Amino acid sequence: MCKKYPTKNTAIEVLAEAERLNPGLWKQHSEFVALACKNIAEHCENLDSNTAYILGLLHDVGRRVGRVSERHTIAGYQYCMEQGWDKVAKICITHSFMIQDIHSAIGKWDVTKEEYALTESIINSVVYDDYDLLVQLSDALALPTGFCLLEKRFIDVACRYGINESTVARWKKTIEIKDYFEKKIKCPIYDLLPNVKKNTFV
Numbered sequence: 340m341c342k343k344y345p346t347k348n349t350a351i352e353v354l355a356e357a358e359r360l361n362p363g364l365w366k367q368h369s370e371f372v373a374l375a376c377k378n379i380a381e382h383c384e385n386l387d388s389n390t391a392y393i394l395g396l397l398h399d400v401g402r403r404v405g406r407v408s409e410r411h412t413i414a415g416y417q418y419c420m421e422q423g424w425d426k427v428a429k430i431c432i433t434h435s436f437m438i439q440d441i442h443s444a445i446g447k448w449d450v451t452k453e454e455y456a457l458t459e460s461i462i463n464s465v466v467y468d469d470y471d472l473l474v475q476l477s478d479a480l481a482l483p484t485g486f487c488l489l490e491k492r493f494i495d496v497a498c499r500y501g502i503n504e505s506t507v508a509r510w511k512k513t514i515e516i517k518d519y520f521e522k523k524i525k526c527p528i529y530d531l532l533p534n535v536k537k538n539t540f541v
Contacts, residue, residue, distance in 0.1 A: 343426040350393045357403035364483035365402050371481035372398060376473050378531040382524040386469055390426075397427050398434040398474050408446035408500075409435070413454045416461065426470070432461050433471040434478050437512040439463075443505035445496065476516045476528070486532035489513060 345353065358366040376395035380386035401407075401415025415431030436443060441459045448455055465471075479492045487495075493510050517528055529535045 343424060344390060344393050345397075345422065345424055345427070347389060347393055350396045353400060354396055357400050360403045361405050363402070363406075365399050367483035368481055369396055369399050371483070371485060372396070372474070372477045375477035375480050375486060375532060379473060379477065379520060379524065379528065382526075382531065383469065383473075383520070386473065391470065391473055394427060394430045394470055394474055395477050397424075398430050398478065400427075401431055408449050409444050409458075410449045410454070413450055413458045416458075429461075429465060430471065430474050432458060433465060433467060434474045436462055437472075437475045437516065438505060438508055439467065440505075443509060445500045445503065445506070445509070472516050472519065476513065476520060479513045480528070480532060480535075486529075486535040488529070488535065489517065 344350075354366060354369060373392045373395035376391035377388045380388040380391035397415070397419070399411060399415065400418060401411035401413065403418065404410065404414045407414065412432050412435050416428045419425070419428035419431055435445075439462055441455075441462050450458070479489050480486055482492065482495060489510075493513075497506065521528055524531070
């Protein structure tokens with residue numbers, strides 16, 4: 340596999356190490372995000388399901404540094420760049436910004452001025468591709484306990500982080516991404532997510 344990505348086995352080991360450094364349910368969430376990425380990518384001609392799985396698995400790897408908020412994005416980027424995994428590094432940033440604007444963040448900017456400037460520069464300069472969109476969508480389809488409807492994940496995040504002026508716009512953008520992939524795969528996204536109804540409101 341290209342150096343831009345680790346192998347699947349390496350990615351699994353890296354996530355396990357990150358969870359040892361900072362134990363938490365974020366690891367289980369990442370595993371379900373990875374599975375959602377894989378399942379959807381299998382139905383997209385332009386996406387590789389193995390690559391999609393790896394990107395989903397490591398999108399939150401920056402949480403290895405501890406209990407942090409928005410710092411996990413730049414921490415993940417820096418860690419992956421050190422490994423030479425530039426495609427994964429990109430995802431560590433873009434997964435949190437379905438709206439390509441640093442001011443749309445939902446969490447606290449617990450970073451240095453230099454880290455904030457670097458994050459803003461990356462967000463403003465990168466070109467999103469279908470892998471970025473896929474991880475953004477899959478991140479919104481997965482709880483630590485399994486797959487869920489977008490609406491439940493929206494409320495889950497709002498309860499933990501609160502809401503701001505970008506909240507509804509973020510929800511609308513995520514729904515747009517869901518619609519985009521459903522047109523590509525020609526079936527409801529939820530059909531590809533086992534037991535999704537176990538994590539709904541009904």
